[in-house]
Amino acid sequence: MQRKPVLAILFDLDGTLVDTIEDIADALNRALAMEGLEALDVEMTKRVVGRGLRNALIGAVLLRGVQFSEAKIDRMYAGMMEYYRSHHCIKSKPYEGITGLLERLDARHIPLAVFSNKEDGLTVDVVRTLFPQIGFAWVRGMRDGFPRKPDRAGILYFSKKIGLPVENLLYVGDSEVDYQTAESSGCQHILVSWGFRPREELAALSASTLVDSVQELEEAINDVQ
Template identity: 30%
Template sequence: MGRNVFDGQPRAVLFDLDGTLIDSAPDITAAANELLELYGLPPLTLTQVRSMIGEGVKKLVERAFAASGVPLSQDRLEEANRAMAGIYARHLTGLTELMPGAAETLAQLHASGIRLGLVTNKPQLAARSILLHFHLAERFGAIVGGDAVVRGKPSPDPLLFALEQLGVPPEEALMVGDSATDVAAARAAGVPVVVMRGGYTRVPVEELDADLVCEGLADLPAALRHMRSAA
């Protein structure tokens, strides 16, 4: 068990979005390839783009051009990032699906009185639009996108901002994510962290130094009980 396991049931659970609650890689791939086409570059595969997700749209754009053999200067990166913002706004939910067990697990946690927050590096408006599309927005007492704070994950800032909105201190909260970015942000915020298999991590989940690895979202309530009993 990891270093910062809470004592008792958490009062709040913070969720990452991409690769944790939703499988958005197909939509993000479509948007990235539309952007690359504007620049006369060939498309990337779904597998390639999946490995680029997790640190915000700008970092994804930078990685996409680098993978295409055309690394961008800072000015060109800013230009491409602005273009991507408009493109991705048209690719939020067309190919995106909920991860198995997402809706049911959120409903169960919400019904048990646990406060829920969303902490993502995706832009705030895009994150909220996706939650509304899947009828999940009402579950969350805090939705923090990458542009809602100066520094996104792996900085602790978005987690701490969400917890401030929820009125819960870090030691009484839990982070649920799928990547090293989520684990680093949770550690920096002093929040225990559960990592889900099947997300967008670029390294094996066992190497992420999470407090617990969970097979899927449907197993999360049982995982919370396991962590509580081990605290």
Template identity: 30%
Template sequence: MTAKKLCIFDFDGTLFDSVEDVILCFNRTLKEYGFPTLTRDEYIPCLGGNIDDIVSKVLGKNSTPQNVEIIKNVYLDYYNSSHKERTVPFTNSRELLENLQDNDILLAINSNRLNYSLNEFVDRYYPDIDFVLIEGHNVDYPSKPDPWGVNNIINKANVSLDEAIYIGDSITDIKTAQNAGIDCVVVKWGYGDEVAFNHEYPVKVIDKFSQLCEFLGINYF
């Protein structure tokens, strides 16, 4: 395998444990408009797409363009104004990024979370990490699993496809890497399922950060 020079990370479920704040704000919104609320287990399969995709799945049989727009906007108002105290990095994620950076690995984030939200958490928790690019969902461009964001990152980093690797937790991340033509590592601590863990495309499935360092040939911190 070609030595990797660039690690592209998914955000939710890979670097950050974020679902609890999402559930609280969605259920508050759904209840306000008389729609059924969901449990954590019901929310997890809805994740992975962009905000419109997620809202449509959350609404289920009540999903119409009008309802999606209403629930999306109210949810975002609640979410953006909340303290998001339950959204925190997974243990040792910052140390992992620092270790990779110290070993001259370029770092980037590719997510379907909106850009301003990504930057809020990165600025708060990863102030010393120099990301090549943070590529979130942009309404003017296609979202994951389209490789648009990954392609931008690879061009900015000026590396070849075989020098880049995508690290994520879901089938959406696998398809994103596959569509971009780069290798993929799947993590088991996020919101993925057995479909992702048993998919034939990833080169590695890991359940702790140290295994990523081992895979990349880097000493664990």
């Protein structure tokens, strides 16, 4: 069956548009230090992110070979987020070429959106800080009452918001979570290899287009329009 043309594009944030891993690692390590646990390096941090920062913290604790009660995780998470909310854009930066790509898409009046599992306020602030010139149609992170990815609710919400069928949407991400989100909603999708997952893991998701550079991403977007 012939694919429908892409008329709007949603992007994941962390690992897709913005390299946030060092700021996230600093926040996670702040929480681990509260319990005397050894810090994670950037590569280890990449292994635990993608399903919200509380789940990343749980994963980080497990990597250190311990298990804590829900109450202790809650205390660690509160401390981590107190730090992260004021240090979330210290080292974070757009991947090379991403800003230019967004500017070209925006100039063509293609509706653009960001859909992230990062806390909603932080998602909005990162986008506003790093991409102030881009007229995003929708920016949404994790908030109470709104299911996190890989639930398809966000994709369906955006589809309804802009009045386009899901089949006319493209979702761009960097992880199996993004792949599952797009697959469950029925929209088209592209995965990028420069983010937080090893390329070989993404290549195993054979139903998705995998690109290795922003130039390849732009070419792949143009191919479906």
